[in-house]
Amino acid sequence: MSTISRDEVARVAALARIDLSPDEVTRLAGELDVIVDAIAQVSAVATPEVPATSHPLPLTNVYREDVPEPALPVEDVLAGAPEALDGRFLVPQILGED
């Protein structure tokens, strides 16, 4: 059963900024179908007594005290910047989207 349409793949790809060719959209629609079906089987097995798992480790409350540690030197911060100006990252103009 096909649950993922090509339109959905194209939309999610656009949201994730991934440029896909029409062939790739078709192929991924099929592959995502397989994944969704597999997860549907898990859902069918899971009963209300089985809580959803978002973390495999039985840990909670892992905290850090609010104590400063040295920051990265600015040179290191900007080392990966495609371009920099006045200690800041320089990026192409941002279109009217926020």
Next chain:
Amino acid sequence: MSAAVDLVPFEEALKRYDPVIGLEVHVELGTRTKMFCPAEVEFGGEPNTQVTPVSLGLPGALPVVNRTAVESAIKIGLALNCQIAESCRFARKNYFYPDNPKNFQTSQYDEPIAFDGWLDVELEDGEIFRVEIERAHMEEDAGKNTHVGGTGGRIQGAEYSLVDYNRAGIPLVEIVTRPITGAGERAPEVARAYVHALRDIFRTLDVSEARMERGNVRADVNLSLRATPDSPLGTRTETKNVNSFRSIERAVRYEVSRQAAVLDASGTIVQETRHWHEDTSSTSSGRPKSDAEDYRYFPEPDLVPVAPSRDWVEELRAALPELPAERRRRLHAEWGYADAEMRDVVNAGALDLIEATVAAGTSAAGARKWWMGELARKAKSDEVELADLPVTPAQISELQGLVDSGRINDKLARQALEGVLAGEGDPTAVVQARGLEVVSDDGPLLEAIDAALAAQPDIADKIRGGNLGPVGAIIGAVMKATRGQADAGRVRELVLERVS
């Protein structure tokens, strides 16, 4: 940008529509370090000097939750009468924008740390309006973009943008109301008063400096209209980043007027975000909410759940400070002001100042006289907040002390205050430097009295004849001659002695 938009006057719009507001308020917590990494947070630092691999989203960098930030979030939840989650988790909110180097914001989605609360908000006339709180959740701030080129630093027309990540990762708590209904024509005022009340609570809890002008507190204003209070909710717009109390009120008014015009023309309201323009007090269309709002939230795999123990929550509840509303009630009773006087004091932002002045030893009435009189006028004419005037409660207390001890009178005190405001020093120093003390030596007074009597012989005769009416003219002349530094009561006594 300046395309003419039809607007229906606010009062007119309210005859046909019932406004419903909703507010999302972000507060930057005043922790020493960021939400998920130990970069020190300081306002105004050089760009990109408060950045770690976590704030940059470098591969392999792992976040760890700041315990103090969680504590602050719980305190905020408790102060807003919320339930505190027994367990909650973080989620990734995915979006692409240069201010967000990870390409997702770490936030909370289906499991906020606090939920189901309320806040009673006092309006300017003393009416109490209850605002229901849906949730308060933890998240992190984004970096700061500066758009270069184009006009006025706006996105449109910018040639490039410069990004500073010092702000990226500063802890935020976002507080979301349920739809606020029943406010009617007072909707703008309720919105403003609610955010104001939140600001006061943040400061009282000491979880944030909560300075609006620094963007520590930012509000998104949701507004929709419906035909009657019984109609279903209309389509809403969300005006982003409204950052002053006055603008919050204006943004509500503007959207009521704009949406009413659209609906009157049988149009439909587009569900969208809108930009607030401080300069024109208007909003303009941002992006539609539909697709862009698909943030593909999912649980943050790098952070484990936050499960505050009930003991911790109760400990924090027990340690909550006296909240602003309680404090106002207590001070009102202690000071004995009339209701209207108290409201004026609160609305003028004079509460802390008067409290500190009283604490420094001045009577409540004396403190109010200065802050709500001379100083309120000064603040108004200078267009600044009372608290920003260059005078301290201790100085006002000292000033009133000089009046109480008889060293200066009210008129001289006002001159001394001028000197204090002009930066000439503390009141006592100004009084000495300007020679403002009341003349207590009878010698110079008698000289001035004799001169005045001689200058106005008719009046002197009348007084001698037992007609005390014109004595004021002599006192006035003496006051003038002593540049206001005489004690008028003493002058009167001396005049009467002189002519008898």
